[in-house]
Amino acid sequence: MPRVTFVLPNGARKDVDATSGVSVMRAALDGGIEGIEAECGGCLTCATCHVYIDGPQATQIPPPSEEESIMLEGAALHVRPTSRLSCQIVLSDTLDGLVVELPESQY
Amino acid sequence: MKSYDVLIVGAGQGGAQAAASLRQMGFKGSIGMFGEEVDAPYERPPLSKAYLSGEVAAEQLSLRAATFWAEHDIDLRTGMRVVCLDAAARQVSCANGQEAAYGTLVWAAGGHPRLLTCVGSDLAGVHVVRTRAQVDAMRQDVASASKIVIIGGGYIGLETAAVLAKAGKSVCVVEAQDRVLARVTSPAISAFYEAEHRGHGVEILTSAAVESLRGVGGRVSSVVLAGGRELPADLVVVGIGLIAEVTALAAAGAVCSNGVDVDEQCRTSLPDVYAFGDCANHVNAFAGGARIRLESVQNANDQAKVVASNIVGKSVSYSAVPWFWSNQYDVKLQTVGLNTGYEQCVVRGLPESRAFSVVYLRDGRVVALDCVNAPRDFVFGKKLVSHGVRATAAQLADVNTDLNSLAAAVTGS
Numbered sequence: 149m150p151r152v153t154f155v156l157p158n159g160a161r162k163d164v165d166a167t168s169g170v171s172v173m174r175a176a177l178d179g180g181i182e183g184i185e186a187e188c189g190g191c192l193t194c195a196t197c198h199v200y201i202d203g204p205q206a207t208q209i210p211p212p213s214e215e216e217s218i219m220l221e222g223a224a225l226h227v228r229p230t231s232r233l234s235c236q237i238v239l240s241d242t243l244d245g246l247v248v249e250l251p252e253s254q255y
Numbered sequence: 256m257k258s259y260d261v262l263i264v265g266a267g268q269g270g271a272q273a274a275a276s277l278r279q280m281g282f283k284g285s286i287g288m289f290g291e292e293v294d295a296p297y298e299r300p301p302l303s304k305a306y307l308s309g310e311v312a313a314e315q316l317s318l319r320a321a322t323f324w325a326e327h328d329i330d331l332r333t334g335m336r337v338v339c340l341d342a343a344a345r346q347v348s349c350a351n352g353q354e355a356a357y358g359t360l361v362w363a364a365g366g367h368p369r370l371l372t373c374v375g376s377d378l379a380g381v382h383v384v385r386t387r388a389q390v391d392a393m394r395q396d397v398a399s400a401s402k403i404v405i406i407g408g409g410y411i412g413l414e415t416a417a418v419l420a421k422a423g424k425s426v427c428v429v430e431a432q433d434r435v436l437a438r439v440t441s442p443a444i445s446a447f448y449e450a451e452h453r454g455h456g457v458e459i460l461t462s463a464a465v466e467s468l469r470g471v472g473g474r475v476s477s478v479v480l481a482g483g484r485e486l487p488a489d490l491v492v493v494g495i496g497l498i499a500e501v502t503a504l505a506a507a508g509a510v511c512s513n514g515v516d517v518d519e520q521c522r523t524s525l526p527d528v529y530a531f532g533d534c535a536n537h538v539n540a541f542a543g544g545a546r547i548r549l550e551s552v553q554n555a556n557d558q559a560k561v562v563a564s565n566i567v568g569k570s571v572s573y574s575a576v577p578w579f580w581s582n583q584y585d586v587k588l589q590t591v592g593l594n595t596g597y598e599q600c601v602v603r604g605l606p607e608s609r610a611f612s613v614v615y616l617r618d619g620r621v622v623a624l625d626c627v628n629a630p631r632d633f634v635f636g637k638k639l640v641s642h643g644v645r646a647t648a649a650q651l652a653d654v655n656t657d658l659n660s661l662a663a664a665v666t667g668s
Contacts, residue, residue: 177318177320178317178320179320180319180320180323180326182279187552187556188580189298189300189301189552191580191587192630193580193589193633194578215630218630218631219634221634222631222635222637222638222659223634223637
């Protein structure tokens with residue numbers, strides 16, 4: 149059960165114990181984390197599940213697909229080099245301890 | 256009688272967003288949310304895609320964690336179908352006899368699938384695709400079905416066809432108009448999807464009207480078309496449109512010309528009654544100022560936010576750019592804008608490559624795009640639509656001209 153720490157825009161941190169195999173987006177929604185809108189339900193059409201991924205586990209995550217990159221380039225707001233769409237990051241035990249920062253807003 | 260400062264009728268995509276947005280915007284009054292289904296708010300798009308195929312489970316459809324509603328002091332009541340509204344007394348009553356009073360009513364009741372009314376339409380094995388419960392019932396019958404007839408070649412019909420064809424079923428889509436998706440897209444896109452489905456073994460019959468259904472032992476066994484052709488069918492799926500659920504509003508005197516009519520702030524003609532989402536007939540700037548009902552997740556979410564904003568005292572009008580998506584096989588359709596009354600459409604790329612777009616223009620301006628496996632066009636096309644950018648057919652047809660460059664010229668970004 150990978151533990152994910154979400155950092156909210158106000159700096160507050162909230163831990164969520166997630167199930168392996170679910171996306172970071174789903175873990176956030178199920179864990180009651182606010183600030184992930186996930187309008188398209190995870191099919192790379194809305195860019196409202198945008199997060200920043202940093203820290204040692206980040207290197208364990210496969211780089212974004214071309215499609216995700218396009219959405220980050222053209223649709224996401226407040227984009228940083230550490231930006232990812234959380235619907236595309238699948239959790240596993242190797243990502244235990246992952247820190248996920250939320251952007252100031254999805255819109 | 257329970258009384259709420261804000262009572263939301265409808266616990267679907269829209270209702271859920273309205274409730275969540277109210278709290279997010281700092282609304283401190285009491286909020287009730289009545290849904291006629293037994294489920295807490297969930298996403299409908301997977302019902303004709305990954306949920307139908309069995310790839311995702313019901314729990315994964317939830318829009319929020321189960322604890323979200325109580326944690327945010329939102330009184331979610333499922334199994335509560337509002338059937339009567341007394342706008343003067345500001346009260347509603349439900350099919351189960353319960354009543355509630357409100358300060359502000361937010362009607363987000365969506366609608367119900369249009370049903371067949373022909374002879375045989377009440378046979379077992381005839382299904383619709385709006386709720387989780389309906390799709391559960393369909394899945395039970397799908398397991399033992401071999402010949403499936405889908406009535407309606409819109410998004411629901413085609414998405415369902417794709418799932419069932421991939422599951423190895425024999426599928427026939429019956430469409431009354433002369434092409435699939437006739438209501439929503441151009442001939443080029445219709446032709447693409449017809450070819451795509453036929454390539455997967457789906458039979459597509461266009462200009463085909465259903466006359467009746469025949470059955471054996473109370474269960475459907477065939478679909479009879481006008482003209483006499485009989486299609487064997489042990490399961491029928493009906494995807495012929497949505498009837499907006501506004502009965503109680505109309506009976507209470509609200510102006511309802513196609514669903515319930517609302518203004519740019521989603522107010523109905525009844526005092527302190529908002530309405531939005533699938534059921535709301537609103538003037539949409541992206542439809543050239545036409546009054547439309549827009550059945551999409553985007554519309555439900557964005558109108559929900561307009562309603563919440565107005566309730567907390569921020570005067571906001573609905574202005575969001577429409578967008579929509581449909582997944583069938585490995586084909587991803589992403590649409591932006593509305594092509595209502597388009598004057599020109601430009602094909603960008605080669606349909607045979609299965610990655611192309613159609614750009615729609617009105618008055619020389621880009622008003623919509625249908626993007627098939629073309630995410631770049633979708634993302635940058637949205638900027639063109641948002642700013643009503645003028646572009647020529649030559650520029651749009653040239654795949655070497657990135658849509659972003661056309662947008663940058665106007666937006667300066």
